[in-house]
Amino acid sequence: MAILEVRNIEKSFGSTKVLKNIDFSLEQGQALAIIGSSGSGKTTLLRCLNFLERPDKGKIVVQGETLFDADDPATMREKDVRMKRLHFGMVFQSFNLFPQYTALENVMLANQLLEKEKPGFKEHKKEIYAQIEEHAKELLDKMGLSDRADHYPHQLSGGQQQRVAIARALALHPDILCFDEPTSALDPELTGEVLKVIRSLADQNTTMVIVTHEMAFARDVADQVIFMDEGIILEQGDARQVIEHPTQERTKQFLSRFAEK
Amino acid sequence: MSTIMEQMPIVFQALNVGFVQTLKLFFVTLLGAFPLGLVIAFGSMSGFRPLRYLTRIFVWIIRGTPLMIQLLIIYYFPGLVLGKTIWGGGEDGRFLAAAVSFIVNYACYFSEIYRGGIQSVPKGQQEAGLVLGMTKSQIFFKVTLLQMIKRIVPPISNEIITLVKDTSLARIIALQEIIWAGQAFLKGSQGISGQIWPLFFTAVYYLVFSGILTLLLGWLERKLDYFK
Numbered sequence: 001m002a003i004l005e006v007r008n009i010e011k012s013f014g015s016t017k018v019l020k021n022i023d024f025s026l027e028q029g030q031a032l033a034i035i036g037s038s039g040s041g042k043t044t045l046l047r048c049l050n051f052l053e054r055p056d057k058g059k060i061v062v063q064g065e066t067l068f069d070a071d072d073p074a075t076m077r078e079k080d081v082r083m084k085r086l087h088f089g090m091v092f093q094s095f096n097l098f099p100q101y102t103a104l105e106n107v108m109l110a111n112q113l114l115e116k117e118k119p120g121f122k123e124h125k126k127e128i129y130a131q132i133e134e135h136a137k138e139l140l141d142k143m144g145l146s147d148r149a150d151h152y153p154h155q156l157s158g159g160q161q162q163r164v165a166i167a168r169a170l171a172l173h174p175d176i177l178c179f180d181e182p183t184s185a186l187d188p189e190l191t192g193e194v195l196k197v198i199r200s201l202a203d204q205n206t207t208m209v210i211v212t213h214e215m216a217f218a219r220d221v222a223d224q225v226i227f228m229d230e231g232i233i234l235e236q237g238d239a240r241q242v243i244e245h246p247t248q249e250r251t252k253q254f255l256s257r258f259a260e261k
Numbered sequence: 262m263s264t265i266m267e268q269m270p271i272v273f274q275a276l277n278v279g280f281v282q283t284l285k286l287f288f289v290t291l292l293g294a295f296p297l298g299l300v301i302a303f304g305s306m307s308g309f310r311p312l313r314y315l316t317r318i319f320v321w322i323i324r325g326t327p328l329m330i331q332l333l334i335i336y337y338f339p340g341l342v343l344g345k346t347i348w349g350g351g352e353d354g355r356f357l358a359a360a361v362s363f364i365v366n367y368a369c370y371f372s373e374i375y376r377g378g379i380q381s382v383p384k385g386q387q388e389a390g391l392v393l394g395m396t397k398s399q400i401f402f403k404v405t406l407l408q409m410i411k412r413i414v415p416p417i418s419n420e421i422i423t424l425v426k427d428t429s430l431a432r433i434i435a436l437q438e439i440i441w442a443g444q445a446f447l448k449g450s451q452g453i454s455g456q457i458w459p460l461f462f463t464a465v466y467y468l469v470f471s472g473i474l475t476l477l478l479g480w481l482e483r484k485l486d487y488f489k
Contacts, residue, residue, distance in 0.1 A: 050392050086394045096389035099488040100407045109403065110393035154489035172393065 001064060003028040003207055004049075004176055009058035011044055018044045019055070020231045026176070026224070029205035033212055033222035033239060037254060040228040042211040046178050049209065050090045051081050062087045062175055089174030093181040095161045097153040103164045104149040107136040107171050114172075139167040143197055159190035163197055177201070179210040195221075215258045219243040227251045263452070271451050272443075272459045279442025280466050282352075286359055286428045286438065291421070293364035298371025305376055323369040328362065329430050335362045336434045352437055359431040363424075370420055378413040379405075411485040418478040425471045439463045 002025035183191035304316035336358040340346040348354035390400035443463040
């Protein structure tokens with residue numbers, strides 16, 4: 001059974017249809033790359049998965065549980081939406097780290113707040129916080145940032161900030177980790193370190209949805225590729241197949257621009 | 262005719278009493294204007310249009326007219342036009358009227374600074390909080406509030422220093438603040454008249470107080486300098 005099923009999602013902003021009949025599914029442990037030109041709806045699609053936008057139509061199902069159904073208002077209750085978001089992790093193009101917290105604190109904050117709400121927190125506060133800290137340190141270590149734990153975001157390079165952001169998203173153990181153009185805001189010489197981290201996550205079978213403009217990366221790391229154009233999925237399938245042998249004229253055109261580089 | 266040395270204790274006694282009144286007006290204004298400014302800021306950002314427009318027109322009027330006129334109107338209007346003084350008599354009544362005028366006036370200035378501070382925190386901060394499962398209030402208190410405060414400290418400091426000196430405007434309704442106390446010795450008070458030097462000392466009081474505030478606010482700004 002697919003871990004993620006997106007069924008006929010539609011979304012408009014005013015009279016502009018941004019997403020039309022978006023339908024796909026993703027298997028556990030697979031990486032899906034979404035490619036396409038700017039304004040094709042890729043980011044909006046990710047934002048719908050994270051409940052930052054509400055689709056006008058369609059369904060989002062994770063591990064058999066319907067998280068969102070446009071025909072069922074009961075799935076949109078503000079209180080539940082908060083917890084449903086935790087099925088997804090999100091890494092933003094502009095990192096969005098919290099500037100007043102160190103790298104380590106950025107990774108720990110959400111877990112600390114969530115634990116606080118659970119019964120029995122007060123009695124075991126020390127142990128719980130120690131566990132959260134240990135876990136956060138492990139994650140930073142995995143990102144190659146153990147010596148940067150006490151640095152504030154402005155003391156880190158863009159690539160380091162983005163790796164902290166990835167650790168922060170992983171800290172909540174999301175079922176599916178989403179990336180919104182994770183390297184687009186980085187200097188070219190810093191993209192490599194972030195892509196390397198994502199590649200190693202793929203090797204560990206992390207389920208991921210990655211919006212990216214890095215075609216070679218998408219081809220090598222993703223299992224599946226979706227090519228979006230003007231709000232629809234124009235082509236989808238095996239990553240290598242779609243990127244090396246696209247069938248649609250529009251996809252060929254789009255990919256040829258990257259081949260020239 | 263007494264010598265300056267003999268006049269000094271009398272003058273400083275009077276200046277001290279006046280300065281206490283100045284300080285009282287200063288702190289009461291801040292205490293009232295900080296929260297009221299936040300209420301006005303939320304009003305001016307409200308999604309409910311009539312409320313937003315009304316608030317913005319109110320802020321425009323208050324910021325667009327001299328505080329001195331506001332003081333005069335607030336103090337005299339109820340008694341002269343409505344035939345009922347609502348402020349009570351004597352120094353307490355004058356203080357109350359002055360405090361209300363100052364609080365409303367400064368709240369309007371603060372509201373604009375708050376609004377700028379709130380709107381300058383990038384939307385991505387809130388979204389990052391949301392995708393991490395935080396509630397709206399957790400996001401406000403744990404994520405955006407401190408960033409806001411950091412951004413508004415310099416402009417608020419400016420207003421606070423201005424307020425130190427603006428308190429002297431309450432002189433217009435005869436509030437017995439420090440300028441009033443110093444000026445008394447020009448006209449004649451407690452056997453001393455025609456003396457201007459007490460007024461120079463009132464200036465020293467202002468300088469010292471605003472100097473202390475500048476240091477304190479500078480310290481606060483540096484405290485928040487650890488992040489960008």
